[in-house]
Amino acid sequence: MEPITRITENIDWITLVLLGSLLLIVIAKKFFYSRFLNFIILPFNNKYIIMYNKKEKLFSWFHILLTTFQIINISLFAFFSWKAYWSLEPENSRITFSLIFGLLFLFLIVKMFLQLANGFIFGSYRLISELLFKKTSYLNYSSLVLFLANVLLSFVYIDSINLVLLAITIFIIINIIGWVTVIRIHQKFISSYFFYFILYLCALEIAPLIILGSFLK
Numbered sequence: 001m002e003p004i005t006r007i008t009e010n011i012d013w014i015t016l017v018l019l020g021s022l023l024l025i026v027i028a029k030k031f032f033y034s035r036f037l038n039f040i041i042l043p044f045n046n047k048y049i050i051m052y053n054k055k056e057k058l059f060s061w062f063h064i065l066l067t068t069f070q071i072i073n074i075s076l077f078a079f080f081s082w083k084a085y086w087s088l089e090p091e092n093s094r095i096t097f098s099l100i101f102g103l104l105f106l107f108l109i110v111k112m113f114l115q116l117a118n119g120f121i122f123g124s125y126r127l128i129s130e131l132l133f134k135k136t137s138y139l140n141y142s143s144l145v146l147f148l149a150n151v152l153l154s155f156v157y158i159d160s161i162n163l164v165l166l167a168i169t170i171f172i173i174i175n176i177i178g179w180v181t182v183i184r185i186h187q188k189f190i191s192s193y194f195f196y197f198i199l200y201l202c203a204l205e206i207a208p209l210i211i212l213g214s215f216l217k
Contacts, residue, residue, distance in 0.1 A: 013094055014076070014154050021072040021147060024065045032062040039066070042141045043177050049134050049185075058133045067136060070143035071108065075101040077146040080153040081164050131182060138178025142171045 029036040038048040039062075057063060079097045112132060119128030149167035157163045 013097075017072060017076055017097075018147070018151060018154065021069050021076075024069040024072075028062055028065045028069075035062055039137070039141065042137060043174055046181055049137065049181065053130055053133060058129050058136070063133070063136070063140075066140040066143075069147070070136075070140045071101070071105055073143045073146040073150055075104050076150045077153075077164075077167065078104070080150060080159075081168075084153075084159045084161050084164050134182045134185070135178060138175050138181075141178075142174040145170045145174065 035048075035052065038045075038051060042048050052060075075097060078100050079093075082096065082100075083093075115128055115132060116125065119125040145167055149163060152163055153160065
């Protein structure tokens with residue numbers, strides 16, 4: 001029997017990324033325990049939104065930690081999705097992830113800045129800040145699903161397209177719940193300023209995604 005050389009991808013850097021993002025959750029739970037307990041049941045109870053929807057909560061340390069966790073895991077999941085659907089050379093893995101992370105981070109920062117600037121200009125800064133906090137909270141929660149998917153895609157179901165699709169489905173469902181909750185809470189404002197709300201969705205929610213998608217394509 002002749003030995004067969006088997007080339008495997010070095011996933012040490014992926015393990016470090018996963019451990020680093022998990023550390024963010026551990027820190028958030030350690031220093032903001034009661035808030036973390038309310039956050040962990042977010043899709044089933046909007047107590048977290050009601051309790052912590054106050055001024056500058058968008059820039060609290062708890063929210064920043066979870067948003068960083070979100071960006072890391074969305075980037076890593078995008079990397080695994082790319083790897084599952086298209087071939088990717090092992091030596092290009094870290095570069096590809098770094099590019100995805102950098103683009104996503106820049107995209108989210110610019111998008112948030114434009115939304116807050118829009119609120120400041122039109123005198124609705126507080127409302128826009130509340131919308132961002134609520135929307136980002138659900139996005140942060142859904143990134144927990146992506147973290148679990150990333151672990152499975154790293155060590156168990158490598159390059160599994162079915163797992164990728166399942167994670168995307170759950171991710172979308174959680175964020176739809178978030179949007180429905182946001183619309184329900186602000187239904188009076190939306191009904192009074194329906195045109196403004198549609199303009200907000202088109203200009204600051206849908207358009208950036210289309211631009212990003214076109215750029216990646």
